[in-house]
Amino acid sequence: MKIFLSFIGNNDCFLPGKKGAVISVLEQIQFDKAYLFYNHEKYLKHGAEIQRYCGKHFPKLKIILHQAPALNPTDYNLLYPAMYAAVKENLKKDKNGEYTISLSSGTPAMHSCWIFLVKGGVINAKMIQVSIESGISEVNFNLDDFPEIRQVKNIKAEMTRLSRENQILKNELGKLDFDPIIGGSREIINIKEQIKILMNTDIPVFIYGPTGTGKELVAESIHYNSFKKEKPIIKVNCGAIPPELFESEFFGHKKGAFTGAVSDKEGKFKLSDGGTIFLDEIADLPRVMQVKLLRVLDSGTFTPVGSTKEERVNIRVISAANNDLRELVKNGKFRQDLFYRLVNAVITLPPLSKRQNDSILIAQQIISKLNQKYGKNKILSKSAADLILKYHWPGNIRQLKNVLETAHIYPGEEIILENKDFFDIEPFDIEPVEQFNITIPENGIDLNNEVLPRYYEAALKTTGGNAAKAAKLLGMKPHAFRARLKKNRT
Ligand SMILES: Nc1ncnc2c1ncn2[C@@H]1O[C@H](COP(=O)(O)OP(=O)(O)OP(=O)(O)O)[C@@H](O)[C@H]1O
Structure with missing residues (x-):
């Protein structure tokens, strides 16, 4: 849709033998709509004349008279905000319009404000001027003619470039910005290397490892080190959603879509748009949902429950499980096509017992956090450290955390552990x-x-x-x- 914008000036009325700039443009260029701005009621008369004339000569053209109230048409401080608001309001109505602005009607202050609105990126429009001598011509100067404006633009671009370069340099130096994964074992160093390779790609990652080994932590690490870090990471525990609520949890629903849907609700896919969705316990996803997930991953679209409108999202998918998905595929419990869609890259987390001395490093970090929280200064006793190294930690880091949290409560400067402390937490691991x-x-x-x-x-x-x-x-x-x-x- 072709849209014309102009102020109505003193000359935009029919003086004998003369048509103002607005009419001259409308006679020569065909528009679908014309927004004619005025700052004061007195210009309405001119506006009405233009409307009448056009109604007769160009009946298809729709003319809208719009007030951009500014008491003084030469005061930039009043004029610019009024024009900014008027333009924004009209842009909302005609988002995809092809705009042309005339700089020939109104005061010089109005012309300048138009230029700022266009060159400042508020409105994407072609600017024209019209005169009796030269007719209509485009006003098309370059931003480079305005050193100050050019500088601001360049600073923005420069900052983006520097921040990317900084990120790349950090990666080359082997450092992650967000690095909550404690451990110096070969296994953990390899995992951090994998995170660095994968973090700035959109490749779906599958994280595999026993319970409590840090799968969620790895997913967060990928997300918060990626360019998507300003966007959300939404976590979904597929093992905790009742089957009948899956679709609504993932895709959202419309009010009244089913009993209990008292209002519209956005689903996890919509919430993670632009960011990352972390599908934990993916092996527990019912088969009927597996098909639906596959469809979203293939097309990037889904339809909320009770809606007829398809929605499009752009998300990075990270999934995790403590079952071997390949086995589930073999047993027909997990769809092979979805498997290939999710498992483009795999990060395998070893159990804590296979990470050499990492358990002590992690224990020390847990104790230092507990000390901070409770204002204490406890340390790990030698005997507790020995036990930690010897124990096989079936519940992995989560279990280590729980054991230390309990032991930290007891009086004394050292954290002491006894066999029973482990058994209390892990009842199935006592003995055969x-x-x-x-x-x-x-x-x-x-x-x-x-x-x-x-x-x-x-x-x-x-x-x-x-x-x-x-x-x-x-x-x-x-x-x-x-x-x-x-x-x-x-
Ligand atoms: N290498 C690590 N360094 C420090 N803390 C860790 C590490 N790995 C895991 N943790 C901590 O251990 C706890 C369990 O980790 P997380 O929830 O990421 O495990 P998970 O593998 O996702 O578990 P589940 O399979 O049961 O969901 C969290 O509190 C996490 O912060």
Whole structure:
């Protein structure tokens, strides 16, 4: 749509034998719409004359008279904000218009403001001037004619360039900006190298490793070191979403789409647009959702539940699981096509027990954080360090954190650990079941009400209160786990 913008000036009325600049332009160039601005009511009369004339001669042209109120048409301080607001308001209505602005009507201050609006990037428009002698000509000077404006533009570009160069140099120096992953073992150094290679690409990354080994930390590290770091990283625990809510969680829903949808809700894909979506426990994604996820990854589009409008997103996908997805594909539990879409690059996290002395480095960092939090100055005892190195840590770093958090509570300057501290946290790792010395009372035992509840609570303790993860430790579905827990607690 071709749109014309101009102020109405004193000469834009029909003096005998003379048509003003506005009419001259409208007679020579065909527009669909003309916004004629005036700063004061007295110009409305001229506007109405132009409207009448055009209505007769160019009936298809739509003329809109728009007030940009500024008491004094030569006062830049009043004029510029009024014109800025008027332009912004009209741009909203005709976003994709092809704009032409006339600099020939109105005061010199108005002309200058037009130039600032165009050259400042507020409106993308062609500027013209019109005179009896030379007719219509385009005003097309270069920004280089304005050293000050050019400087500001260049500073912005320069800053972007420098920040990119800085990032590249940092990468070359082997440093990550955001580096929460503690460890000096060969395994962890390799993982950081992989993060550096992958962080500024859009390649989908799959992170594989046992529970509590830092999969989420690696996903954050990729995101917060990437150019997308200013955009969100949205985490979704696929193992914790009830099957019936998957679609709404991922794609969002419209009000009234189903019982309980009391308002519109944006889904995780929309929320992570421009950034990263981290799909944790991807192996738990039901097959029906696997197809839908594949579609989003292929087309970049999805449709919220209850909507007919497709939405487009641009996201980086990082997924994680502690199961070997290849096995699940072989067993027909995970779609092969989705597997190939997600697993372009794989980062494998080793268990803590395979990371040489990293467990001590991590333990020291955990203790120093706890010291800061509680205003203490505790250190790890030699015997505790030995135990940490010897123990096999089935719950990995999360378990180490829990053990140290509990041990930190006790008085004394040193953190002391005993065997029982580990066992309390990890009830399944005490000893093989055959070695248990269990005696069942003659009147029997109520497994459901007396024994299992202790395991539910212990599993919750291991996962730091995360019910979905606790359910997983016990091989239960999250909703079944929650229901049992609720029942046992009441
Ligand atoms: N190398 C590390 N250095 C310091 N802290 C770590 C490291 N790895 C993991 N952690 C900490 O251990 C805890 C568990 O890590 P995270 O949640 O990333 O593990 P995960 O592999 O995603 O676990 P899950 O499979 O159970 O979801 C977090 O508190 C995390 O900050």
